[in-house]
């Protein structure tokens with residue numbers, strides 16, 4: 001593949017920004033320094049651009065069955081959307097079949113990814129049926145390069161829902177095995193009760209999705225999961241923190257010195273409850289869990305990023321078409337498939353609303369999208385940083401690039417975009433995956449199937465090392 005020299009750009013890492021060149025040979029970074037000599041390398045002019053480590057999205061759902069349908073994006077279109085947003089590695093949730101093993105879940109997901117992915121990828125395993133056999137199987141994930149499991153406290157009445165005693169035992173097993181436990185923290189019992197009561201009153205519109213899952217049910221489950229992890233003496237990752245009340249629980253855990261990582265997502269900054277309450281059935285386009293919240297929750301969440309209570313920013317990309325999929329819930333909000341596309345918009349949203357508005361720094365942007373993702377998801381320093389020996393996953397970020405999102409210029413396979421009409425200021429001009437150009441100037445140029453599986457190993461980073 002030869003050599004590439006990224007010349008004249010400004011490198012942005014989680015520790016700071018500086019002028020330097022990056023020399024890449026084959027798939028790796030070989031040196032970072034000022035005025036590097038090309039020595040036969042092809043020179044890439046990075047002047048005027050910010051040179052960043054490829055973004056990592058630790059939270060996607062590609063080609064995933066949910067509520068009697070399957071996500072609109074498969075591994076080709078889903079990773080194409082991701083790379084068009086500067087993402088070079090995703091970690092996706094392989095879903096255990098209720099009757100199946102965890103190993104079979106991974107095999108199934110490998111089949112979905114193979115020949116399609118244009119980004120590198122890893123898998124979490126989402127546990128749906130925690131039998132004695134499955135408990136015994138958890139430690140074997142480590143040898144497969146899978147360093148995390150996800151457990152759902154929500155979705156009562158479906159196989160995803162997990163009782164506290166099983167959640168707790170999984171935490172104990174994970175601790176012994178060196179596996180990170182991730183939780184979807186919403187109180188499934190209370191949501192099931194409120195949903196039944198709403199439907200009995202004929203409250204069927206999309207906005208009732210949020211009204212039956214208020215912030216308190218997220219906060220309660222977040223606090224409970226954190227306390228269970230404290231008893232099990234294990235690190236925990238709370239995914240998709242959507243509101244101030246849940247964040248408070250995370251903050252309290254940090255005050256007492258507990259290792260609790262937490263993620264938030266672009267939809268909680270770009271949208272709010274008002275979108276869910278749009279006229280007619282439009283709100284269905286904005287149904288995800290936890291639901292969109294009132295706008296006032298955003299400032300506390302930005303603050304959570306600044307002080308390090310929230311260390312990662314994942315997309316929770318889980319796309320469904322409006323026609324034929326979201327429409328499944330036209331008479332009953334509880335049948336609307338949960339999820340929004342966002343892999344493509346994740347970084348541009350964080351830059352536009354965060355860095356451009358002075359809410360977070362460039363370094364925090366890189367930490368939230370890349371460096372902390374690599375640390376928490378067990379890929380550091382192979383991914384998430386620009387140092388000799390790391391994979392040459394590189395984003396040339398153009399802070400002047402202006403894009404207006406429309407369904408036509410999206411790279412995924414969804415018949416709408418919740419971001420329609422939104423103007424992003426700043427975006428990726430070019431994206432390289434392991435030294436190879438994957439996206440340039442609006443076009444995905446990577447070959448389908450060029451993405452590779454990344455073996456991950458969880459070595460619990462200290463809270464200090466993921467605070468910027």
Ligand SMILES: [Zn+2]
Pocket residue numbers: 059061316318
């Ligand atoms: Zn998710």
